[in-house]
Amino acid sequence: MGSPDYRSLGLKVGLEIHQQLSTGKLFCSCPCDLSEQVVRRFMRLLRPSQSEMGEIDRAALEEAQKNLRFIYESTPFDCLVEADEEPPHPVSGEAVRTTLMISKMLGAHPVDEIQFMRKIVIDGSNTGGFQRTGLIATDGSLAADGKKISISTICLEEDAARRIKEEGREVVFRIDRLGIPLIEIATGPEIETPEEAKRIAERLGSLLRATRRVRRGIGSIREDLNVSISGGARVEIKGVQELYLLPLYIDNEVRRQSALIEVSRELSKRGISELKPKKIDLSKELAKTKSKVLMKSLGDGGRILGIRLPGFAGLLGPDSDGTRRLGPELAAHARVSGVGGIFHSDELPAYGITEVEVDRVRKELGAGKMDCIVLVAGSNENTEAAIERVIARARQAIKGVPEETRDPMPDGITTYSRPLPGRERMYPETDIPPFTVTQDLMEEIGNQLPEYPEETARRFIEERGLSGEQADALVKSGFDRDFDELVEAEIPPKTAARTLINTIAELEKDGLDTSRLNSEMIKAVLRRQTSGDFAMEAVPMLLGRMIEQGETLEQALNSLDISSVSDSEIERVVESIVREKRDLILERRERSIAPLMGLIMSELRGKADGKKINSILTAKIKSVFE
Amino acid sequence: MNNVSAIVERMSKGKRMQEMLEAKGISPGDLVEVTSSGGRIFRGVVMPHHEFSGESVVTIKLDSGYNVGIDLSDTGSLKLVSKAEPRRAHKREIPRDKTKKTVSVISTGGTIASYVDYRTGAVHPAISAEEMVFSVPELLDICNIRAEVLCSVLSENMKKENWTQLAERVCEHLNSGSVGCIIPHGTDTLGFTAAALSFSLSNITAPVVLVGSQRSSDRPSSDATSNLLSAARLCTGADLGEIVVLMHATTDDDALSIHRATRARKNHSSRRDAFQSVNEPPLGHIDAGGITLREEHIVRAKGKVEVDARFEEEVALLNFYPGLSAERFRRSVEGAKGVVIAGTGLGHVSQGIIAEISSLTRSGTAVCVTTQCIWGSANLNVYSTGRDMQSAGAIPLDDMLSETAYVKLSWVLARTRDPDEVRKMMRNNMRGEMTERRIL
Numbered sequence A: 001m002g003s004p005d006y007r008s009l010g011l012k013v014g015l016e017i018h019q020q021l022s023t024g025k026l027f028c029s030c031p032c033d034l035s036e037q038v039v040r041r042f043m044r045l046l047r048p049s050q051s052e053m054g055e056i057d058r059a060a061l062e063e064a065q066k067n068l069r070f071i072y073e074s075t076p077f078d079c080l081v082e083a084d085e086e087p088p089h090p091v092s093g094e095a096v097r098t099t100l101m102i103s104k105m106l107g108a109h110p111v112d113e114i115q116f117m118r119k120i121v122i123d124g125s126n127t128g129g130f131q132r133t134g135l136i137a138t139d140g141s142l143a144a145d146g147k148k149i150s151i152s153t154i155c156l157e158e159d160a161a162r163r164i165k166e167e168g169r170e171v172v173f174r175i176d177r178l179g180i181p182l183i184e185i186a187t188g189p190e191i192e193t194p195e196e197a198k199r200i201a202e203r204l205g206s207l208l209r210a211t212r213r214v215r216r217g218i219g220s221i222r223e224d225l226n227v228s229i230s231g232g233a234r235v236e237i238k239g240v241q242e243l244y245l246l247p248l249y250i251d252n253e254v255r256r257q258s259a260l261i262e263v264s265r266e267l268s269k270r271g272i273s274e275l276k277p278k279k280i281d282l283s284k285e286l287a288k289t290k291s292k293v294l295m296k297s298l299g300d301g302g303r304i305l306g307i308r309l310p311g312f313a314g315l316l317g318p319d320s321d322g323t324r325r326l327g328p329e330l331a332a333h334a335r336v337s338g339v340g341g342i343f344h345s346d347e348l349p350a351y352g353i354t355e356v357e358v359d360r361v362r363k364e365l366g367a368g369k370m371d372c373i374v375l376v377a378g379s380n381e382n383t384e385a386a387i388e389r390v391i392a393r394a395r396q397a398i399k400g401v402p403e404e405t406r407d408p409m410p411d412g413i414t415t416y417s418r419p420l421p422g423r424e425r426m427y428p429e430t431d432i433p434p435f436t437v438t439q440d441l442m443e444e445i446g447n448q449l450p451e452y453p454e455e456t457a458r459r460f461i462e463e464r465g466l467s468g469e470q471a472d473a474l475v476k477s478g479f480d481r482d483f484d485e486l487v488e489a490e491i492p493p494k495t496a497a498r499t500l501i502n503t504i505a506e507l508e509k510d511g512l513d514t515s516r517l518n519s520e521m522i523k524a525v526l527r528r529q530t531s532g533d534f535a536m537e538a539v540p541m542l543l544g545r546m547i548e549q550g551e552t553l554e555q556a557l558n559s560l561d562i563s564s565v566s567d568s569e570i571e572r573v574v575e576s577i578v579r580e581k582r583d584l585i586l587e588r589r590e591r592s593i594a595p596l597m598g599l600i601m602s603e604l605r606g607k608a609d610g611k612k613i614n615s616i617l618t619a620k621i622k623s624v625f626e
Numbered sequence B: 001m002n003n004v005s006a007i008v009e010r011m012s013k014g015k016r017m018q019e020m021l022e023a024k025g026i027s028p029g030d031l032v033e034v035t036s037s038g039g040r041i042f043r044g045v046v047m048p049h050h051e052f053s054g055e056s057v058v059t060i061k062l063d064s065g066y067n068v069g070i071d072l073s074d075t076g077s078l079k080l081v082s083k084a085e086p087r088r089a090h091k092r093e094i095p096r097d098k099t100k101k102t103v104s105v106i107s108t109g110g111t112i113a114s115y116v117d118y119r120t121g122a123v124h125p126a127i128s129a130e131e132m133v134f135s136v137p138e139l140l141d142i143c144n145i146r147a148e149v150l151c152s153v154l155s156e157n158m159k160k161e162n163w164t165q166l167a168e169r170v171c172e173h174l175n176s177g178s179v180g181c182i183i184p185h186g187t188d189t190l191g192f193t194a195a196a197l198s199f200s201l202s203n204i205t206a207p208v209v210l211v212g213s214q215r216s217s218d219r220p221s222s223d224a225t226s227n228l229l230s231a232a233r234l235c236t237g238a239d240l241g242e243i244v245v246l247m248h249a250t251t252d253d254d255a256l257s258i259h260r261a262t263r264a265r266k267n268h269s270s271r272r273d274a275f276q277s278v279n280e281p282p283l284g285h286i287d288a289g290g291i292t293l294r295e296e297h298i299v300r301a302k303g304k305v306e307v308d309a310r311f312e313e314e315v316a317l318l319n320f321y322p323g324l325s326a327e328r329f330r331r332s333v334e335g336a337k338g339v340v341i342a343g344t345g346l347g348h349v350s351q352g353i354i355a356e357i358s359s360l361t362r363s364g365t366a367v368c369v370t371t372q373c374i375w376g377s378a379n380l381n382v383y384s385t386g387r388d389m390q391s392a393g394a395i396p397l398d399d400m401l402s403e404t405a406y407v408k409l410s411w412v413l414a415r416t417r418d419p420d421e422v423r424k425m426m427r428n429n430m431r432g433e434m435t436e437r438r439i440l
């Protein structure tokens, strides 16, 4: 299957990029750091607050129906503000300035007075039940590939708590991340291809990093995607952390919406315009089933509930391209009500449910050839709610694609998470005084605009002698500031660049959390390396040790037994190996260098420079066979 | 920028924007089109003016839900697009369920019952009994509610006359069939009101539960919900005939403490578990497992509740501190018929103040002494200073809370001015306000 023709499908994508700042938290004096150290836990409940009009946000209401208990983990990096036990402090001036700076860089116009709002979010990710957010600037633009994409809004908001796990009706969050400033930049829905979305996201990311006030590492930048095609609907995919997956999510969403539009057309062709299925308890028909899932539900005192979807046959399973259709959608809605999923006739017999059982159930439900049947199993209460949700979602299928919020999965597909939040979800945060954006302030910020990424790269090439590739890599990865600092500390530019580009990538590949690395650590290690205390080979080992064990450089040198050896010591080791392997050298001459090099390196690992060993070894070998 | 003097200056001028809007016939809730001084055009709904907003700044709610402040000085302008639709009268009856018991709710204001108007974003306290009940409609799953809004004042503005009215209303509600009475109250002075009810009411036939909230009820995380629901459970499910304070026991939402009215004190400015029982364990707890009460609790009385809620106005409560001059002390207690001094440590004041105590008591003013340490007991027998204070006529109140002592002295002085009688009543443990045993 080839790529769809996005333009003719009328693909429209809007991007919302969320970048964490490193300025300190937005409404308290806690640092912007994450922690694995849980100091204590506490339990809270959230419920939608009712306005006098009796309006409750529909997304908020759906969350409330889940009746969840929220367990919050507190760490050394949060205080009473994050715990919702103390009013917020005035907004961090540094965070506002940084947001105004990026606004200026994107040509957006700041509002005259910033007023923070409470956006109702009762999924537990905010202890207060709302996220604080303020609109900072509007109407900017970004040029990329000769096309101008509009920047509709730039907001400054607080990040949510980290979701740790979910067990039954209990959800565990850690509040260290709560309150970290997030800049939210929203583009207009003018992006027309998945690749274009990726390029825009990359460009915004590098502009943000140019301010040098942003956090780095996994999760420090997240994207929301608003995707629609003609005849489809606006769907928000929330919280994509891997930039390289952006095109895949968009492509899959295009395919999903196209498939759902096709389903709707087919239903209309089959004359299905409404849906009033009868719910039937099928526990008796399936009492003797060998299906483990069904047996378990029945054994726990639950039941099996079924419906017939007239005319839906063949529309729940995947289409001929393998694109998922209604099945996963209905299942996701059922799961909201606490059941494990659904069974539908497009995939049955399966899961231990036999053909005989399927026939019996079809008969009981009165299902004909063109009908589909759907079963859910679980407690009486859950199955009732789940089947109602399945029916509601099946009704939407007649109309087409519903607007909704979806969660990105690691494999590039998405699943239903909740309805799009309604309008009435914001009210003013009266605990925080408004922030006046004065002309003077904007002038001051205008005079302090950072170097743009392309300027930085050019400077690295022209002044520091880096290759274009290296300069680009430094700027794209956001290590340009560290590079400047290292070079200022008289670390040779090539050494600094190599460490920042290659070494850090290697450490990440080994699964180490490189967000714990700071330029002071790198500087300390490279200084000692430059003055010849140990070899370049020891640098990744030392840094790895320092971030993994939290050791100081001295401690790491000790635990790894790294100390540099004198040239005469290297000669001694080389000589003894050369003597030992004399036969090999005589036999293989120059080709013996590689195996011998390996032997020597393992003896001197990290203590001497590979190049130096190589030159000594080469000389010694030559002297043997010459 | 946002410095203090700028804010103060704006506050004094803040009204101008409102006046300008009024002149154009525009009020909060109306849809307007605004052209900022910078020439940018916004469309949105006018919001009420924030106290700290600039004088020429109008706040509008954009379609996205965000509020922004727009400066209209110089060339800015504003025009009305359409008036707000008149608010639909939204009258809801409180339903009754004959199988359920009836609990009274007498509201005094505070953050426990407040509403958000999402259209204007304003948060205001519930002003009708219905609004109050429907802010936590789950109450109706537990009991029938007989609701009354007695007053709507910030708790720092409560006066002794409010205590009197409240005591009388509680008496009437309990004497006409309610199985309990819940009193939503601002937390700042909740302890004072609790003590006032405690001294005013006797032969109490049902739980009288003061509840507050440290997070206002317009927030999803409000503690008002669990505090109110637990209060309803206490009213319908416990054999308790006392005035109590019910608030979070910890920062968690599923553990609540029941404090005896005369012992409850707000010991934190913002945490949910701000209230503590001082010098004794809480009277009881409520959690998922149910209600547990200490053996010492008083059970529901038979017959009718009695009320005597008179309070003497001229009573002073003050902290002694190093450097407090006799002169300043004299000015603070001038005209007082009774004074409670929270002394240092065991209850001490300086030599200079002892002389003032002496002249006060000689002229017929009652002087009581508590400890400003909050925990522990005043004891004027240990040091010579204490003994001198007693010789000067000071009445030591042992481990009574200073706030409770102030309320009790106000109540006692409304019934007698006889020095011996006052001393006797103040030192008599009437409502569990004093104990002789304090356990480790």
Ligand SMILES: [Zn+2]
Pocket: A025, A028, A029, A030, A077, A078, A079, A080, A081, A082, A179
């Ligand atoms: Zn904090």
